[in-house]
Amino acid sequence: MNEAIQVKHLNVSYNGNQALQDVSFSFDKGKLIGIVGPNGAGKSTLMKAILGLVPKDGGHISMNQQTIKEVQTSIAYVPQRNHIDWDFPILVKDTVLLGTYPHLGLFKRPGKKEKKLAVECLEKVGMQDFKNRQISELSGGQQQRVFLARALAQQADFFFLDEPFVGIDAGSEEVIMKILSDLKAEGKTIFVVHHDLSKIESYFDDVIMVNKKLYGAGPVQQVFHSDAVKQCFHIQSPAAEGLGVSI
Amino acid sequence: MEFIQDLMDYGFLQKAFVTSVMVGIICGVIGSFIVLRGMALMGDALSHAVLPGVAISYMLGISYFYGAVFTGVLTALGIGIISQNSRVKNDSSIGIVFSAMLALGIILITTAQSATDLTQILFGNVLAVRSTDMTITLIVGAVILLAVFLFYKELLISSFDETMAAAYGLKVRLIHYGLMVLLTLVTVASIQTVGVILVVSMLITPASAAYLLTNRLSIMILLAALFGAASSVVGIYFSFLYDLPSGPVIVLATTAWFVLVFLFSPKHGVVWKWLQTNKRQAATK
Numbered sequence: 001m002n003e004a005i006q007v008k009h010l011n012v013s014y015n016g017n018q019a020l021q022d023v024s025f026s027f028d029k030g031k032l033i034g035i036v037g038p039n040g041a042g043k044s045t046l047m048k049a050i051l052g053l054v055p056k057d058g059g060h061i062s063m064n065q066q067t068i069k070e071v072q073t074s075i076a077y078v079p080q081r082n083h084i085d086w087d088f089p090i091l092v093k094d095t096v097l098l099g100t101y102p103h104l105g106l107f108k109r110p111g112k113k114e115k116k117l118a119v120e121c122l123e124k125v126g127m128q129d130f131k132n133r134q135i136s137e138l139s140g141g142q143q144q145r146v147f148l149a150r151a152l153a154q155q156a157d158f159f160f161l162d163e164p165f166v167g168i169d170a171g172s173e174e175v176i177m178k179i180l181s182d183l184k185a186e187g188k189t190i191f192v193v194h195h196d197l198s199k200i201e202s203y204f205d206d207v208i209m210v211n212k213k214l215y216g217a218g219p220v221q222q223v224f225h226s227d228a229v230k231q232c233f234h235i236q237s238p239a240a241e242g243l244g245v246s247i
Numbered sequence: 248m249e250f251i252q253d254l255m256d257y258g259f260l261q262k263a264f265v266t267s268v269m270v271g272i273i274c275g276v277i278g279s280f281i282v283l284r285g286m287a288l289m290g291d292a293l294s295h296a297v298l299p300g301v302a303i304s305y306m307l308g309i310s311y312f313y314g315a316v317f318t319g320v321l322t323a324l325g326i327g328i329i330s331q332n333s334r335v336k337n338d339s340s341i342g343i344v345f346s347a348m349l350a351l352g353i354i355l356i357t358t359a360q361s362a363t364d365l366t367q368i369l370f371g372n373v374l375a376v377r378s379t380d381m382t383i384t385l386i387v388g389a390v391i392l393l394a395v396f397l398f399y400k401e402l403l404i405s406s407f408d409e410t411m412a413a414a415y416g417l418k419v420r421l422i423h424y425g426l427m428v429l430l431t432l433v434t435v436a437s438i439q440t441v442g443v444i445l446v447v448s449m450l451i452t453p454a455s456a457a458y459l460l461t462n463r464l465s466i467m468i469l470l471a472a473l474f475g476a477a478s479s480v481v482g483i484y485f486s487f488l489y490d491l492p493s494g495p496v497i498v499l500a501t502t503a504w505f506v507l508v509f510l511f512s513p514k515h516g517v518v519w520k521w522l523q524t525n526k527r528q529a530a531t532k
Contacts, residue, residue, distance in 0.1 A: 015334070051413075051414045052414075053414060069416070072414070072415055072416035073416060075414060075415065077410060077411050079410050079411065083410065084408065085283075088283060088406075088407050089458065089461055089462050089464050089467050094463070098403075098404055098407070098408070098411070101400060101404055101415070102415035102416070104400070106401075107397055108400075109399075109400065154415075160414075
């Protein structure tokens, strides 16, 4: 009973439609976990349910043996890039500073300590030279790195990244993967919603395959085999090879 | 400057001046958040929804302030309930609720009062501001500025990234309704200056002009407040000088600022963009 995260019999529905059905899994800390499944399979819903952002019909979620409410401030979230208003009047450095907000009390403003932390996090993702830019003046990969820096500034135990590798350059992808594996080494638990099946084996230790129901959760070598992938993606047999899944 | 002499001499002009400058400031501040959250239509809705509240207050013989806040909050809740519990989209929910409230307000006011009062509420008459109205406006203004100052951090993050705010445990829905209360207060304070029909322009136009000038929220708020206050001053001046209705003149002053910024803003001005495109085309020829 030392799991970093435990999900039992999770059921979620949207406007009467069942989005997730009886999903159960558990993971130890220090894991980098990919969440995969076809479009509309409920990957983001699963993430939002764990974050406590969508109401669940049933089931139980615990993190570090506590409820979500108790660990909320130590959960960092990196949204999908197309969910952000890039024209918002905010600079790169102030975006990263938002990561320190969860640990500041009501009425308390970020001070010197927080600003220093924000700059350090920007340096980790190699974006310190862009700190006075407005966030729309960056490339997709740079934007993603800034939001990762914001998550780092939160000094969280759990990280949730929603499709971080969509539409970004190879260099940024490398920087992000390097930071994620550093976090893993520090004993953090990281979830990444991901749709590119070809990279699952090289990027992740563990994988959650979901398409309304759970099609497997555990170490990549054990769970991520062609039969399970076919079932999860509802693929009629030979087509699976086209996805670049090594069998 | 004859106007400054008149300002010294006439008490009604002083009250109009103080009240409308305060209204300009708070409209700019709250308007900045309304613009960034994409809630312009909501601002319009709430400003109209205070009408039945004003009428009911009048019937009960209490300050119109209480009734207006009550119906304003009721409207915000009603819109939220419809859009969250059905497939009706948010803008349609707003349209349904606010037109009903406006209709109800007009009926109540015409039965309770004379038609002149309705005109005053709809279009404002800042030169008729009484001392008590000025005091209410100043108190409401102070409350709004204090609230924004205290909750600036929460307003910023919930406007920019609501999902992150909710994920770390911020009560985003509470913040939304809190902002709706502030918006209703701004509307109530604006009734005398520009009236409920035109208050939306005081909320949106100065804030939008400010939005085109800066990349920082704090500066956007300051600029929006400045544009709002300046529009009030210019508006009152022309309204007094040429005997024009104050509300519409103030509104046109905000529009003038916006047009100037829209054309000549250093970063986003269309004139510079046009010149640059021309230059580039000339260079390639």
